[in-house]
Amino acid sequence: MSVAIEAQNLTKQFQGQTGQSTIALNGISVVVQHGSITGLVGPDGAGKTTLLRLMAGLLQPTIGNIRVLGMEPFKDGDQLRIDIGYMPQKFGLYEDLSVIENLNLYADLRNVLGTERERLFAQLLAFTDLARFTKRYAGKLSGGMKQKLGLACTLLGTPKILLLDEPGVGVDPISRRELWRMVRELAGGGMTVLWSTSYLDEAELCDSVCLMSQGQIVANDTPSAIKSIMQGRCLHITNIGGNRRNVLMRALQAPEVIDGVIQGANVRLVTSIAGQHPNLASLNAGHASKLVETEPRLEDTFISLLGGAQYAESALAATIPDVVLPSSVDPNSVIEARQLTKKFGDFTATDCVSFSVKKGEIFGLLGPNGAGKSTTFKMKCGLLKPTSGQALVMGIDLKKSPSEARQRLGYMAQKFSLYGQLSVKNNLIFFSGIYGLTGDRQKNKIQQMIDVFALGPFLDMYSGQLPLGIKQRLALACAMMHNPELLFLDEPTSGVDPIARREFWSHINGLANKGVTIMVTTHFMDEAEYCDRIALVYRGRLIALGTPDDLKKSVISNDNPNPTMEDAFIKLVKGADDE
Amino acid sequence: MSKEFSIRRLRALCKKEMFQIVRDPSSIMIAFILPVILLFMMGYAINLDTSVIRVGILVQDNGSSAQNFVRTLQASPTIDLHPILAQEDLLAEMSNKKLRGAIVIQNDFSTKLLQGNGEGAVQVITDGAEPNTANFVTAYINGIWQSWRMAEKMEKGVVQTTPIDVRIRSWYNPSTISRNFLIPGTIAIVLTVIGAMLTSMVVAREWERGTMEALLATPITKLELLLSKTIPYYILSLVAMFLCLIVAVTIMDVPFRGSLMVLWATSTLFLGCALGLGLFLSTATRSQFNAASITLIAGFLPSMIMGGIVFEIQSMSGALKLITLIIPARYYANSLQTIFQTGSVPSILWTNAMALTLLMVFWLALTAKKTKRTLE
Numbered sequence: 001m002s003v004a005i006e007a008q009n010l011t012k013q014f015q016g017q018t019g020q021s022t023i024a025l026n027g028i029s030v031v032v033q034h035g036s037i038t039g040l041v042g043p044d045g046a047g048k049t050t051l052l053r054l055m056a057g058l059l060q061p062t063i064g065n066i067r068v069l070g071m072e073p074f075k076d077g078d079q080l081r082i083d084i085g086y087m088p089q090k091f092g093l094y095e096d097l098s099v100i101e102n103l104n105l106y107a108d109l110r111n112v113l114g115t116e117r118e119r120l121f122a123q124l125l126a127f128t129d130l131a132r133f134t135k136r137y138a139g140k141l142s143g144g145m146k147q148k149l150g151l152a153c154t155l156l157g158t159p160k161i162l163l164l165d166e167p168g169v170g171v172d173p174i175s176r177r178e179l180w181r182m183v184r185e186l187a188g189g190g191m192t193v194l195w196s197t198s199y200l201d202e203a204e205l206c207d208s209v210c211l212m213s214q215g216q217i218v219a220n221d222t223p224s225a226i227k228s229i230m231q232g233r234c235l236h237i238t239n240i241g242g243n244r245r246n247v248l249m250r251a252l253q254a255p256e257v258i259d260g261v262i263q264g265a266n267v268r269l270v271t272s273i274a275g276q277h278p279n280l281a282s283l284n285a286g287h288a289s290k291l292v293e294t295e296p297r298l299e300d301t302f303i304s305l306l307g308g309a310q311y312a313e314s315a316l317a318a319t320i321p322d323v324v325l326p327s328s329v330d331p332n333s334v335i336e337a338r339q340l341t342k343k344f345g346d347f348t349a350t351d352c353v354s355f356s357v358k359k360g361e362i363f364g365l366l367g368p369n370g371a372g373k374s375t376t377f378k379m380k381c382g383l384l385k386p387t388s389g390q391a392l393v394m395g396i397d398l399k400k401s402p403s404e405a406r407q408r409l410g411y412m413a414q415k416f417s418l419y420g421q422l423s424v425k426n427n428l429i430f431f432s433g434i435y436g437l438t439g440d441r442q443k444n445k446i447q448q449m450i451d452v453f454a455l456g457p458f459l460d461m462y463s464g465q466l467p468l469g470i471k472q473r474l475a476l477a478c479a480m481m482h483n484p485e486l487l488f489l490d491e492p493t494s495g496v497d498p499i500a501r502r503e504f505w506s507h508i509n510g511l512a513n514k515g516v517t518i519m520v521t522t523h524f525m526d527e528a529e530y531c532d533r534i535a536l537v538y539r540g541r542l543i544a545l546g547t548p549d550d551l552k553k554s555v556i557s558n559d560n561p562n563p564t565m566e567d568a569f570i571k572l573v574k575g576a577d578d579e
Numbered sequence: 580m581s582k583e584f585s586i587r588r589l590r591a592l593c594k595k596e597m598f599q600i601v602r603d604p605s606s607i608m609i610a611f612i613l614p615v616i617l618l619f620m621m622g623y624a625i626n627l628d629t630s631v632i633r634v635g636i637l638v639q640d641n642g643s644s645a646q647n648f649v650r651t652l653q654a655s656p657t658i659d660l661h662p663i664l665a666q667e668d669l670l671a672e673m674s675n676k677k678l679r680g681a682i683v684i685q686n687d688f689s690t691k692l693l694q695g696n697g698e699g700a701v702q703v704i705t706d707g708a709e710p711n712t713a714n715f716v717t718a719y720i721n722g723i724w725q726s727w728r729m730a731e732k733m734e735k736g737v738v739q740t741t742p743i744d745v746r747i748r749s750w751y752n753p754s755t756i757s758r759n760f761l762i763p764g765t766i767a768i769v770l771t772v773i774g775a776m777l778t779s780m781v782v783a784r785e786w787e788r789g790t791m792e793a794l795l796a797t798p799i800t801k802l803e804l805l806l807s808k809t810i811p812y813y814i815l816s817l818v819a820m821f822l823c824l825i826v827a828v829t830i831m832d833v834p835f836r837g838s839l840m841v842l843w844a845t846s847t848l849f850l851g852c853a854l855g856l857g858l859f860l861s862t863a864t865r866s867q868f869n870a871a872s873i874t875l876i877a878g879f880l881p882s883m884i885m886g887g888i889v890f891e892i893q894s895m896s897g898a899l900k901l902i903t904l905i906i907p908a909r910y911y912a913n914s915l916q917t918i919f920q921t922g923s924v925p926s927i928l929w930t931n932a933m934a935l936t937l938l939m940v941f942w943l944a945l946t947a948k949k950t951k952r953t954l955e
Contacts, residue, residue, distance in 0.1 A: 056796050058954040074953065081798045092793025096602045097595065108591030109797040153793075 004161060004192040005032035005055060009064035012050050024050040026215040027064065032194065032208075037187045039203035039223075040196040041298070042212035043497030044468050048196035049089070051212075052163045055194065056086040069160065082111075085159035089166050091150025095139030099130055099149055102138055103156070110157035124152040127182060143369040144175025151182065162186065162193045168202055169495075172368035172523065173566050174573060180205060198495055200299040201525065201566070211302050213497070218305045223298055230296035230304060232274030237267040241286020245509045249312050252506075254278040258308030259300065259502065262509070263529045264548040264565075270300045272308070299498055299526075309502035315452040316480065317510025323359065323485050324515075329394050331359040334517045335380060335486065339389035342375050349375040351540035352389070357533075360515045362508065364522065364531035368573060372540040374490070377521050381411050381488045393486055407435075410484035412475050414491045420464025424455055424474055427463050428481075435482035449477040469500030476507060487511060489520040493527065505530055525565040536572055543576045588799055592807030596781070600815060609777050610819045614769040618823055621765040622758045622831050631656070632716060635663040635672055635681040642689035644731070648701075651727045652682065657719055673706065680705040680716035762833045763915035764888030766823045767908045768879070770846065773816045774853025775860075775878040779870040781808055782861035792954070801952050809854050816850050817843070837918030841928065845914045848935035852907035853878070855942025862949045882908030910934045 012025040025047045032038050040048045053059045054066055057073030057080055066073060071080050093102055103124070107117050125131040128148040133141065138149060147167055154162065164183070168176045180202075187193050187207075195206065203209050204223045211219040211226070219226050240247055248267045252260050257278055259270040267285075271277065277291055303309050325331055333356035342350040350372045357363040367373040378384040379391045382398040382405055391398045396405040418427050428446045437445055450456055453473040458466060463474060472493065479487065489508075493501045508530070512518055520531065528534055529548050536544040536551070544551055548565060555563050555571040563571070600606045636652065638645060653660050661678065663669045672678045683702040691700040703720050705713035785791035794804070824842075827833040856878055861870045884890065885899065886908030892900060903909045910931035917927050 053792075053954060058792065058795055060953070060955050077952070078798070081796060084796065086793070086796035088789050088792040088796075090789035092790050092796075094595065094599070094790060095788070096599050101595070101598060105591055105595050106797065109588055109794070109799055111585075111798065113587075 002034050003031055004034045005066070005068050005194075006030075007051075007054075007064065007066040010051075010054065010061055010066055011063040012047075012054060012059060013062040023215055025054070028215075028217050030210060030217060030220060032192060034192050035187060035190045036207040037183065037193040037195060037205075039206035039209045040194060040212060041198070041200060041203040041209055041302075043198055043500075044495035045214070046212040046497075047215040048212055049165055052086070052165050052194060052196060055161075056084055056163055057081065058086075082157065083160045084163060085154040085157070085161070086163045087150050087154040087165060087167060089169065091146055091153075091167075093138040093146060093150055093153065096137060098135050098137050099141070100134040102149060102153055106153040106156050112156050120156060120158070124155060127185075128152050142175075143171050144178065147171055147175060147179055148182070151179065155186070160192065162191055164193065164195045166196050166198070168197050168199060172371075173525065173569050174368055176202065177570065199524070200297070200302060200498070204298050209298065211298075211305065213302075213306060219301060226301050227296040227298060230270065230300045232293060233271045233304075234294045234296045234300055235269045235271065235277065236263070236292045236294045237269065237280070237283065237285055238265075238290050238292055239286070239288040240265065240267065241288055242284070243513070245513055247283050247285045247289075248509065249506075250283050251278055252310050252312035254282070258310060259303045261502070261505070261526065261529070263526075264552065268294065270304065270308075272304075303498055303502070306497075306499055309499045311503045311506035314507040314510025316476070316507045317514050319448050319452060320480075320483050320511070320514055320516075322515050323517075325359060325394070325485070332356065333392075334359045334361075334394060335363070335519060336392040337376070337380065337389070338392070340376065340379055340386050340391055341388045342372075342379060342384060343387045348540050350379065350386075350537075353535075353537070353540075353542045354389075355535055355542065355545060357517055357519060359517055360512050361532045362512050362518045362520065362530060364520050364528050364534040365537060366522065366528055366534055366569065367537035371538045373521055373537045375540075376537060377488070377490060377519070380519060381409055382406055407482065408484055409486040409488060410479035410482070411488045412479040412490065412492050414494065418463040418471065418475055418478065420462060422463060423460050424463055424466070425459045427474060427478060428455075431478035432481045437481060445481060449481070453477050468496050469503075472496050472500060472504060476504065480511075485516060487516055487518045489518065491521055491523065493522070493524065501527075525569065528565050528569075536569065538573050538576050541576075544572050584800055584802055589803045589806055589810075592799070592803060593811050596807055596811040599781075600811060606777055606815075610773050610815050611822060613772060614819050614823050615826060617769055617772075618762060618765055618826055618831070621761045621768075622827075622833075631659050632679045632712065632719070633659045633661060633677070634716060634720075635661045635669055635678040637663045637666065637669055637681065637683045639686040640684050640688035644692055645684050645688050647731075648684065648688075648724075648727055651730075652720075652723060655719070655723055658723075669704075673704065676706070678706075679709075679712050680720075682720060758831060759833050759920060760916060761889070762827045762831060763919040764886070764912040766820060766827075766915055767849070767886060767888060767912040768883055769823055770816050770820060770849060770911070771853055771878055771882045771908055773819050774812065774850050775857035775874045776871060777815070778808065778812045778854050778857030779861045779874040779878075780867045781812070782858060783865055783867040783870045786865040787867060795953065801947075801950055805858070805947060805950060808858055812854060812857075813847075813850055816853075817846065820846055833919065835919055836922035838923065841923060842915075842918055845911065845918070845928065845932060845935070848932055848939055849907055849911040851939030852935060852942055855939060855946050859942060859946040859949060862946060881906050882912075885909065886912050888912045904934075905938070907935055907938045910938075 007028060007030045010025055010028050011023065013021050013023050015021050040051060042048055050059065054061060055068055055073055057077035060074045068080060069083055073080055094105070097105065103121060112120060125134065128151065130145065130149060130152065133145065138146060141149065151167065167179060183193055183195065197203055206223060208221065209223050209226060210217050237247060244262060244265065244267055248260050248262055251257050251267060251269055256271045256273065256276045257269050258272050261268050269278065280289060280291055325334070335357040337353050337355050340350055340353045341348065353376055365373045365377055375384060379386050382402040385399060393405045394408055398405050419430065422430065428449060432442045432445055450459070455474065455477070458470055463471065466474065493504055508518060522528060531548060533545065533547055534551060535542055544554070551568045551572065552563050552565060555568045560567060636649065638649060652658060663672065663681065669681050673681060681704040683704065685700065685702060688700045701724060703717060705716045707713055785794065824835065828835050857874060860873050864870045864873065882888070885903045885906055887903070888908065892903050892909065895903065914928055914931040917924050
């Protein structure tokens with residue numbers, strides 16, 4: 001194998017409008033081999049996009065140099081652009097052009113002509129399975145199909161190097177798996193692929209991985225080599241008697257534990273040294289409980305390299321009283337959907353969905369893009385009116401008295417709906433104000449939130465300029481101002497780094513223990529594992545409902561005796577397709 | 580190899596742009612519906628002509644001279660006279676804006692007329708809240724009064740020789756219909772809207788939707804990119820302009836005395852300015868909202884107010900007059916008014932063309948400088 005891309009001491013600095021500068025890449029060096037798939041992995045703001053743009057010749061390095069196929073991308077851009085296929089975020093498609101018009105445009109721009117074009121179109125349309133949709137506007141395609149079309153447009157002209165910027169973002173596991181199959185096939189043909197992602201599980205499939213954090217590469221090797229340093233440091237606590245969330249909290253207080261998550265009925269721990277196990281008895285996990293070693297994951301290394309994530313107790317949960325429901329509310333159905341249906345014209349987005357959520361339960365709503373989970377979710381928090389059926393929270397019909405119900409619930413939206421032009425402090429004041437807090441109560445609550453989420457240093461910054469992890473803290477603070485008994489979270493951790501996600505879930509676990517009922521939607525399969533129960537929605541219908549372990553068990557087969565949450569998701573959705 | 584300009588790539592980009600124009604209802608709105616609405620607004624709703632004005636009259640003198648004067652007033656085509664019986668009614672109707680002015684013939688009208696020159700015999704009340712109308716009313720009534728006095732004197736045998744016999748003939752717009760003057764100006768506004776506003780959003784849209792990044796990663800050249808954003812909107816603007824011309828001439832009866840070739844040539848120069856401004860803002864802001872707002876403030880409003888379309892530049896103050904020098908619409912509107920009403924006055928058209936060329940070069944050069952082949 002020979003070298004396709006080589007960067008040395010590469011630094012990229014951006015000048016901000018107000019004079020301050022930010023360092024997007026800080027002296028990185030990396031080598032990418034021909035014909036391999038390299039994953040650029042890290043949270044938003046790690047420098048992935050900047051690195052790809054430098055490779056594509058769209059940006060000029062501040063210090064250091066980069067060579068792609070032996071050329072300098074910024075200087076030799078005209079020459080190099082023929083050999084590079086670059087797919088930016090959002091895929092670079094024209095939504096008001098049809099599939100074939102998009103292909104024609106990019107073919108013309110990339111000098112793909114005549115019989116060569118015909119041959120390539122036939123091949124790509126078959127490859128992406130888009131032949132049936134050539135006349136459809138790109139804007140009308142599903143997320144997965146858009147992504148495939150974006151890839152097809154990028155592949156015109158048969159580039160030697162393929163740069164993909166977060167092709168998997170906002171796309172469900174099924175489409176992601178399909179895309180992965182396509183890219184793997186391309187790399188088999190000798191193409192060099194760079195794939196940026198914030199999903200660590202996605203990166204495990206790459207030939208080699210660059211783990212990135214804050215403009216630096218913290219690890220660069222094959223996934224198995226990166227994982228191997230964690231060998232013997234990953235444990236499952238199985239057969240837990242009692243509350244697994246409390247077990248996790250106690251385990252994270254043990255000095256040898258650096259990270260821990262809920263995984264279905266089990267708790268998964270990472271220790272600082274191989275072979276060093278926490279004392280099971282002190283964890284109070286029940287006498288049947290056992291410690292079992294398990295395979296390391298890429299995320300374990302990442303968190304270990306970033307210094308661990310020991311978020312044991314939630315300071316947020318400590319500030320709120322135990323939830324006491326009014327006697328009129330049935331603790332077994334704090335949130336209830338009764339034959340919930342929503343139609344947009346003749347399209348049924350949600351079709352007769354029923355479920356009820358217990359007090360203190362974490363209830364997950366999962367499903368592919370466009371399956372109706374957002375619609376269901378929005379009806380449950382009173383943002384959409386059902387066409388028929390009922391959405392009840394705490395026994396109150398959202399259709400009849402939405403404002404009364406809304407006073408009881410906290411809502412944290414996708415992308416954190418904060419006011420970007422307001423300072424952190426003003427956001428806190430505004431949100432506490434709209435929830436009816438005044439005077440000393442308001443002042444105290446705001447101070448409490450500042451302490452709990454360590455927002456002190458950021459108070460005067462515009463919330464739009466905050467790092468994503470801090471934004472997430474602020475959004476949770478704003479949603480919890482009025483001590484709601486219910487919390488609705490819509491993809492609360494998209495793009496946030498794993499450490500911040502651990503911190504976030506420690507709060508959610510703590511709140512659940514206090515009796516706050518939580519409903520959450522997510523695309524992260526590992527986050528689904530935190531849920532007590534999961535409702536899987538597909539084509540507007542509820543196709544599965546149960547604990548994470550129930551769902552996993554339901555798809556056990558001889559081929560796959562130990563399915564993951566993602567396996568379960570894919571198999572259940574495909575099963576519903578066959579019906 | 581990709582440094583060379585490619586007609587094929589340019590054609591592909593223009594085709595794409597055309598698809599987007601045709602499929603976007605808002606661009607059709609701006610290009611074809613809005614111009615027609617603007618034309619009708621400027622042609623019919625805004626009227627700078629003197630029209631019939633409702634004026635009240637309160638007669639407190641019953642003498643024959645007073646009645647004679649009232650009859651003269653009634654005979655005037657510009658005044659719609661409404662008899663008022665009491666002072667209070669007059670006040671009420673004035674404050675209701677039912678009357679634009681009032682004439683009071685006081686009870687000493689005949690006396691004053693006999694005694695002196697008739698000074699102070701008639702009181703005219705106008706609504707100072709609308710100064711334009713107030714001026715009209717005063718001037719009209721004054722005129723009627725003067726001619727009535729003259730007729731009166733002649734009847735009585737007093738021969739008065741008028742030193743000058745004024746006969747007014749308006750050249751170029753003989754019937755002085757303000758529409759004939761406003762409509763050509765409106766075409767300048769329409770082209771500002773399409774040329775600058777529509778174009779101001781197209782580059783920004785590509786940035787916002789992330790397609791610009793994908794385009795920059797293909798082998799296109801800067802010139803291809805710029806031309807692909809100019810040519811389709813140039814054609815669209817010309818189509819809209821001819822649509823306006825047809826509507827103006829056929830439906831609104833505005834005379835067109837010039838040559839189509841001259842119209843086309845002048846419009847091309849002006850569109851160079853408008854497209855340049857739009858593209859520059861779009862490239863500089865990279866946000867559709869900002870680009871559109873700035874074009875509105877920096878392009879549309881100055882053209883409308885200071886382009887000599889509604890308000891005459893001659894009557895502006897010195898500093899304002901200087902500012903109008905850099906507003907392309909000023910030259911274009913002037914040329915349009917000339918082409919429509921006069922036909923061809925080479926000295927005017929050439930001067931305007933020179934100014935437009937300079938402004939066009941300025942804006943296009945600025946855009947070319949601001950447009951980058953990379954994200955830097």
